Amino acid sequence: MLFLDTYPEILTRFPEGRFSLSLWREYAANIAEELPDKIEQDVSSFDFLQIGLPVVQAALQQQEKLTQAHESFLLAVRGLEVNLARLFPDMPDAIVLFYLGLCDSAGYATTLAEKPAVLLGVEKIIELGWCDENAMKGLLYHELGHLWQLSLRSVPSQNLPQERWLWQLYSEGVAMAFEQEVCGNPLTFHQDQNGWLNWCLQQESCLKREFYRRILKNESAQDFFGDWNNYQGHSDVGYFLGSRFIRFLMRDRSLREAALLPLPCLLPELENWVQSPTFP
Numbered sequence: 040m041l042f043l044d045t046y047p048e049i050l051t052r053f054p055e056g057r058f059s060l061s062l063w064r065e066y067a068a069n070i071a072e073e074l075p076d077k078i079e080q081d082v083s084s085f086d087f088l089q090i091g092l093p094v095v096q097a098a099l100q101q102q103e104k105l106t107q108a109h110e111s112f113l114l115a116v117r118g119l120e121v122n123l124a125r126l127f128p129d130m131p132d133a134i135v136l137f138y139l140g141l142c143d144s145a146g147y148a149t150t151l152a153e154k155p156a157v158l159l160g161v162e163k164i165i166e167l168g169w170c171d172e173n174a175m176k177g178l179l180y181h182e183l184g185h186l187w188q189l190s191l192r193s194v195p196s197q198n199l200p201q202e203r204w205l206w207q208l209y210s211e212g213v214a215m216a217f218e219q220e221v222c223g224n225p226l227t228f229h230q231d232q233n234g235w236l237n238w239c240l241q242q243e244s245c246l247k248r249e250f251y252r253r254i255l256k257n258e259s260a261q262d263f264f265g266d267w268n269n270y271q272g273h274s275d276v277g278y279f280l281g282s283r284f285i286r287f288l289m290r291d292r293s294l295r296e297a298a299l300l301p302l303p304c305l306l307p308e309l310e311n312w313v314q315s316p317t318f319p
Contacts, residue, residue: 040123041154042116043136044108045070049099049161056100058092063228069137071151091142098139098162102117104170107246108161111175112137123183126220131155131190135179145169146178148185148214155184155190163276167266177218177229184217185210188298190192190287195302204260205305208250211264212281220294223284230275237255239279243317246270250280251313287312 052066053059067074080093082091098105102199116135118245123130133155140147140160147158157179164170170180188210214274218226239246253260262268263277270276287299288308300308 040120040132041048041134041155043134053099056097057262058099067117078141078143082141087297093165094142095162101165104165108164111170111172114172115176115179124228126276129185130187133186139173146147146182148182155186168232174229175229176224179267180221181214182216187217190211192299205254208277208281208284209305211278211287212285215278215282216285216294230278238273239276246276246280251309
């Protein structure tokens with residue numbers, strides 16, 4: 040596993056916390072030739088000047104948070120290869136990059152230089168308040184979980200909204216379960232802030248029924264996913280549900296077996312889960 044830490048370059052490229060897109064392109068190209076185009080394409084779906092730039096600029100001007108996030112990154116990767124080799128011997132070799140992105144994502148499972156890669160965007164990490172060691176570890180392990188599953192199987196075609204949202208619930212659930220296995224706690228959630236987990240646990244029965252209803256109706260479940268969306272005032276609820284769904288599947292399967300289920304098998308399993316009692 041290759042760990043790329045660009046924290047020193049972030050400080051030197053953007054002195055006194057001043058952001059420049061042209062300087063960022065040079066900085067990103069110095070990491071990997073394809074990185075600037077990859078990230079700029081990723082943020083083309085929103086107005087970077089109005090939405091992304093303030094987040095990037097704010098991160099650069101919060102030196103204490105930058106330093107805290109960097110120190111947490113160093114702690115998160117310490118001994119990681121040994122731990123992964125013990126828990127997930129089929130984990131693919133990967134690049135882990137700590138860098139300044141363009142407000143595209145805190146964690147991004149992708150490829151870089153034709154290798155599996157996790158990109159940790161410090162600007163988004165600071166915005167979300169995930170600078171502490173536990174949150175950083177959870178975020179990193181979650182994205183590695185995506186890489187692990189993608190190394191085992193291909194992503195099935197998803198022609199209907201039902202299939203899209205079912206796959207998102209399932210794949211995010213696998214990544215959450217992977218994160219929890221590495222952390223050694225089935226109730227680890229890097230999203231847990233301000234009572235988020237307690238609320239999700241209290242509302243679990245209602246949440247899974249509502250998600251299942253939308254699946255059956257081919258309705259959007261976008262408000263369950265992404266920090267920019269929320270369901271009843273709580274963001275990322277779909278990550279909680281995904282984790283609980285995978286834990287249900289793991290009653291009589293390993294995580295690896297659960298991660299390999301064909302897409303057509305998921306809907307009946309989802310129905311079984313929704314109809315089952317909530318478990319601890």
